[in-house]
Amino acid sequence: MSSQGDQLRQKADKKASSSSGFSFFSSSSSKFEEAHDLYQSAGNAYKMDNAHKEAGDCFCKAAEMALKNDEKDDAANDFWTASKSYKKSHPELAVAALQKTIQLYKEKGRFRxxxxxxxxxxxxxxxxxxxxxxxxxxxxxxxxxxxxxxxxxxxxxxxxxxxxLAGSLGQYPRAVQFFERVAQASLGSALTRYGVKEYYLKAGLCWLASGDVVSTKRAIDNYCNADPSFATTRECKFLNSIADAYDGGDQEEFTAHVAEYDRLTKLDAWKTSLLLNIKRSIASEPGLV
Incomplete structure (x- = not known):
């Protein structure tokens, strides 16, 4: 026995493929509008049955009907609705639907x-x-x-x-660029200024993870110049300490500084991962021992 979603989708398919004929009271635009509404109803019925893939397919078909009538706003909303259904079980289809939504929003100037x-x-x-x-x-x-x-x-x-994400992928220069950009934008407001030391810390870790101690220390100096209060923070002192330990090839000193910082300010998983990479590079870099 077919579900309500199946029945509505069959009606929508039939309406979409029907001939408009020569009736004074009908047109291709009204045909696609009726098919659009039927596909939407089918999608909603499938959602009620937790048939997420089928629901997403119907909302995409509704979007196609909207596009045939040049209703781009409606089509964008239909593709977006489709993505929500697909996300439950088919993330790749959700992404594809969202990409179509984005294209339509940009064409309509809806950039936000x-x-x-x-x-x-x-x-x-x-x-x-x-x-x-x-x-x-x-x-x-x-x-x-x-x-x-x-x-x-x-x-x-x-x-x-x-x-x-860039830091997690080992794209350290790119990560630095993002962190420094956010830090610079945050300096101008009292509401966001407090977070600057965190961005500088993460940027400094990325500099050190890239293996360039000279650039790391230069970056720390630049951060202190941009925000003089940074020089007195635990974040700045920590960066200088581990940079010195790295420069001296002293893995034990590096570990001690990390443990001391973590005791007072718990390190999150992202920082911990970068610090482990830095520690490993101390042991493997022949010029540091």
């Missing part, structure tokens, strides 16, 4: 919404799809659009996510 969808893609790729590199690109794309739309806070949030 396009940025929102880029951010959704990033979250899906990072969490569901396991594509960290793809998530990085999506977060950067979202951040760039937000910045162009003067949505600085939203842009910086995306750049922070991109920075951490």
């Amino acid at each position: 919404q396009a940025a929102d969808r880029h951010k959704e893609i990033a979250a899906i790729l990072a969490q569901e799809g396991g594509d960290i590199a793809g998530a990085l690109e999506a977060y950067e794309a979202a951040g760039d659009i937000y910045m162009n739309e003067d949505a600085t806070a939203s842009a910086n949030q995306c750049y922070k996510e991109a920075a951490e």
Whole structure:
């Protein structure tokens, strides 16, 4: 026995493929509009049955009907609705639907919404799809659009996510660029200035993870010049301490500084991973021992 979703989809398919004929009261546009509504109803019926793939397919078909009538706003919303259904079980289809949504939003000048969808893609790729590199690109794309739309806070949030992903992928210069960009943007407001020391710490760790002690120490000096209060923070003292230990090839001293910092300020998983990479490079770099 077919479900209500099946029945509605069959009606929608029949309406979409029917001939408009020569009736004075009918037209191809009304045919596609009726098919659009039927596909939406079918999608909703499938959602009620937890048939997520079938629901997503119907919402995509609804979007196609909207496009045949040049209703781009409706089509964008339908593709977005489809992505929500696909996300339950088919993240790759959710991403594809969101990409179509983004294209339509950009054509209509709805750039903030396009940025929102880029951010959704990033979250899906990072969490569901396991594509960290793809998530990085999506977060950067979202951040760039937000910045162009003067949505600085939203842009910086995306750049922070991109920075951490870049660091996790070993793309340290790129991570540094993002962290320093967010830090610079945060200096101008009392509400965001407090977070600057965290961005400088993460950027400094990325510099050190890249194996360039000279550039790391130069970066720390630059951070102190940009924000004189940074020089008195635990973050700055910690960076200088581990940079000196790295420069001296002293793995034990490096470990001691990390343990001391972690005792008072718990290190998160991202920092811990970078610090382990740095520690390993001390042991493997012949010029440091």
